[in-house]
Amino acid sequence: MKKSIHAKLLPYLFLTPTLILMAVFSYYAIGNAVYTSFTDSAFGVSSRMVGFTNYIAAFKDEMFLTSFKNQAIITVTAVFNSVFFPLLASEILFFIKHKKVASFFKTAFVIPMLIPQIVTILIWKYLYNPNFGFNSILRALGMGGLTHNWLNEKSTALICIILIGFPFISSMYFLIMHTGLNAIGDELYEAAIVDGATSMEVVRYIHLPNIKSYIKVVVTLSLIGSLSGFGLIAATTGGGPGYSTMIPALQMYKIAFGDGKFGYASALGVVLFIVIILLTLASRKLLGEEE
Amino acid sequence: MRSHRKIGVGYLLSRLLLLILLAATFFPVLMMINMSLKPNVMIVNDFLGLPEKIYWINFQKAFHFVIRPIFNSMFVCLISLILILIVVALSGYTFGRMEFKGRKFLYTLVLAVMMIPYTLLIIPSYNIVNGMHLLNTFWALIIPYVSGQQIFGIILAEAFYRSLPNDMFEAARIDGAGEIYAFAKIAVPLSKPILITVGITAVVAMYNDYIWPTVAITGGDEMKTFCQIVFNNAAGKGATDMGLIAAAFLIGTVPLLVATSSCLKYYVQGMMVGAVKG
Numbered sequence: 001m002k003k004s005i006h007a008k009l010l011p012y013l014f015l016t017p018t019l020i021l022m023a024v025f026s027y028y029a030i031g032n033a034v035y036t037s038f039t040d041s042a043f044g045v046s047s048r049m050v051g052f053t054n055y056i057a058a059f060k061d062e063m064f065l066t067s068f069k070n071q072a073i074i075t076v077t078a079v080f081n082s083v084f085f086p087l088l089a090s091e092i093l094f095f096i097k098h099k100k101v102a103s104f105f106k107t108a109f110v111i112p113m114l115i116p117q118i119v120t121i122l123i124w125k126y127l128y129n130p131n132f133g134f135n136s137i138l139r140a141l142g143m144g145g146l147t148h149n150w151l152n153e154k155s156t157a158l159i160c161i162i163l164i165g166f167p168f169i170s171s172m173y174f175l176i177m178h179t180g181l182n183a184i185g186d187e188l189y190e191a192a193i194v195d196g197a198t199s200m201e202v203v204r205y206i207h208l209p210n211i212k213s214y215i216k217v218v219v220t221l222s223l224i225g226s227l228s229g230f231g232l233i234a235a236t237t238g239g240g241p242g243y244s245t246m247i248p249a250l251q252m253y254k255i256a257f258g259d260g261k262f263g264y265a266s267a268l269g270v271v272l273f274i275v276i277i278l279l280t281l282a283s284r285k286l287l288g289e290e291e
Numbered sequence: 292m293r294s295h296r297k298i299g300v301g302y303l304l305s306r307l308l309l310l311i312l313l314a315a316t317f318f319p320v321l322m323m324i325n326m327s328l329k330p331n332v333m334i335v336n337d338f339l340g341l342p343e344k345i346y347w348i349n350f351q352k353a354f355h356f357v358i359r360p361i362f363n364s365m366f367v368c369l370i371s372l373i374l375i376l377i378v379v380a381l382s383g384y385t386f387g388r389m390e391f392k393g394r395k396f397l398y399t400l401v402l403a404v405m406m407i408p409y410t411l412l413i414i415p416s417y418n419i420v421n422g423m424h425l426l427n428t429f430w431a432l433i434i435p436y437v438s439g440q441q442i443f444g445i446i447l448a449e450a451f452y453r454s455l456p457n458d459m460f461e462a463a464r465i466d467g468a469g470e471i472y473a474f475a476k477i478a479v480p481l482s483k484p485i486l487i488t489v490g491i492t493a494v495v496a497m498y499n500d501y502i503w504p505t506v507a508i509t510g511g512d513e514m515k516t517f518c519q520i521v522f523n524n525a526a527g528k529g530a531t532d533m534g535l536i537a538a539a540f541l542i543g544t545v546p547l548l549v550a551t552s553s554c555l556k557y558y559v560q561g562m563m564v565g566a567v568k569g
Contacts, residue, residue, distance in 0.1 A: 007469075007470060008391070010389070010470055010471075011385045011389045011391035011394075012391070014381040014382065014384065014385040014389075014474075015381070015382055015385050015386075015397065017377075017378045017381065017382075018378055018381070018382040018401070018441060018445065019397070021378070021434075021437060021438035021441065022400065022401065022404060022438065022442075024419060024438070025412070025416060025419065025434075025435055025438035025439070026404045026407060026412070026438070027400075028415070028419070029412050029415035029416060029419065030407060030411070030412075030415070032414075032415035032418055032419070033411050033412070033414060033415045036414060036415070036418070044414075044417065044418045044421055085312060088308070088312070089309060089312050092305045092306070092308060092309045093309070095305065096306075105309060105313065107555075108313055108316075108317075109313070109316065110555065110558075112316055112317070112320070113495065114495065114544070114547050114548050114551055114552070115320060115544055115547075116498065116499045116517075116518055116521070116540075116543065116544060116547065117499050118499065118501055118518050118521050118522055119319075119323065119521065119540040119543070119544060120319045120320075122521065122524075122536075122540070123319035123320075123322055123323050123537075124319060126322075126326070126533065127319075127322065131335060132334065132335055132336075132338035133338055136337075136338040136339060137338075137339065140339070168315060168316050169312055169313075169315075169316045199301065224406075224408065227408065228408035228409050228410045228411075229409075229410075230410065230502075231501065231502055231522075234502070234522075235501075235522055249408075249410040252410060252413075253410070253413065253502070256413065256414050256417075257505075257506055262414055262418075265414060266414050269410060269411040269413075269414065270411070272408065272410060272411065273407070273408055273411045276406075276408050277406060280406065
């Protein structure tokens with residue numbers, strides 16, 4: 001069957017909006033970011049090529065190096081948190097036979113997704129307030145000596161930020177794990193039942209090997225999310241006290257829209273981009289390539 | 292068949308653990324509800340205590356200062372949502388069901404965008420929007436949102452359209468129907484669950500975003516979005532009455548809950564299709 005010109009052009013016509021948006025806001029944008037990183041652009045106005053000056057400055061910038069160390073700690077715990085707790089919850093849910101109970105828990109774990117993240121973050125900020133929140137609890141328990149100005153002391157700020165996510169179950173990751181467990185075919189369980197396997201054995205020998213690809217998706221998503229998101233820290237400590245909770249993405253944002261140094265900020269962004277790509281590739285290698 | 296044994300201690304412990312996880316997940320929300328119903332003095336003096344008398348005035352006052360930002364957020368989300376669904380359906384269908392030159396290359400370009408961190412794009416997006424003279428207009432939010440949110444949607448929709456059985460489309464073709472008919476009358480109606488999933492994911496992300504609005508909308512408060520106002524509050528600008536702020540949070544959560552709760556079932560289904568694809 002011969003296609004008319006019209007039919008041949010139709011796919012491209014359908015794709016036009018996507019391609020235009022992608023060309024401008026993704027690919028031109030990356031080019032623009034890389035270009036800007038070699039200039040001394042301020043708020044996007046005046047700009048002069050300055051070569052590698054920004055990159056050299058970045059690697060001498062003590063704050064940037066501390067940022068990366070903080071980021072490493074935050075990311076490791078965030079990835080653990082994104083995999084372990086949702087997996088734990090969906091495993092327990094899997095062994096609940098009572099249909100209504102199971103569906104109640106499932107719905108309950110999905111609902112928090114609908115509460116704006118910034119709202120949850122701010123509630124935690126109140127809980128860490130020196131005058132009330134956790135300190136009230138400690139005082140009520142007669143442990144007034146343990147109170148801290150949680151987010152404003154160098155010794156506690158970073159750990160408090162990490163704990164904001166603990167052991168909060170991310171609805172999205174929970175759903176992915178839940179789907180993974182339910183996608184395992186029944187035939188795999190038959191042998192286990194014949195052998196009289198315990199629940200732990202079912203988890204160890206049937207579940208974990210079969211949901212590897214789902215775990216991989218969660219690891220990749222939480223890795224990228226943790227490395228590029230900075231809203232949580234921007235809203236709680238702003239990177240302080242000093243720069244004890246600073247992370248690269250937030251530093252970049254502050255330098256760009258606080259100080260107006262677009263050139264330097266873009267260089268930090270490009271370095272961060274390269275790190276993210278390397279880590280994503282490494283995590284894929286580590287967890288094994290399948291598809 | 293799954294095992295049917297009762298597990299005794301393990302049975303009780305596992306359920307207890309599940310309840311603890313659930314409680315930890317809901318703890319901030321419960322605290323917020325508690326705060327919103329107390330006057331400021333009570334929050335400071337007796338943070339954990341339940342309100343002696345429900346203090347509705349917080350909600351009355353909060354309503355006045357968040358209603359405008361909430362409408363701004365809803366307007367931006369609605370326009371973006373419509374555009375996203377159109378773009379996702381068109382591109383998802385094209386990649387999933389049409390044969391054309393460069394299909395593989397163009398689809399790889401779409402997939403590659405997933406790797407670009409949002410942070411890297413903030414400065415160039417600002418430059419682009421600034422160049423279009425769109426700063427401090429709602430289009431400064433809408434256009435980048437459509438561009439960013441379409442990617443995940445196209446990937447989900449492509450998998451869905453590709454999985455549709457061929458004979459449905461063959462039958463229409465034998466009847467002499469064109470590609471546009473097949474798209475509009477067969478594919479789109481069938482893809483309702485997946486489009487709902489894409490829509491919810493996008494709306495949740497856009498409604499919750501406060502980083503991009505603080506960059507693109509820097510003028511007066513009358514243009515600001517809900518989460519932007521909340522974020523500004525966190526940064527120490529604006530009201531310091533915590534009961535009032537908590538009430539404002541709760542009011543701002545309602546539109547999202549209402550808009551999505553009716554479609555939650557579809558969302559869960561759609562996520563499953565998407566997760567299998569990975």
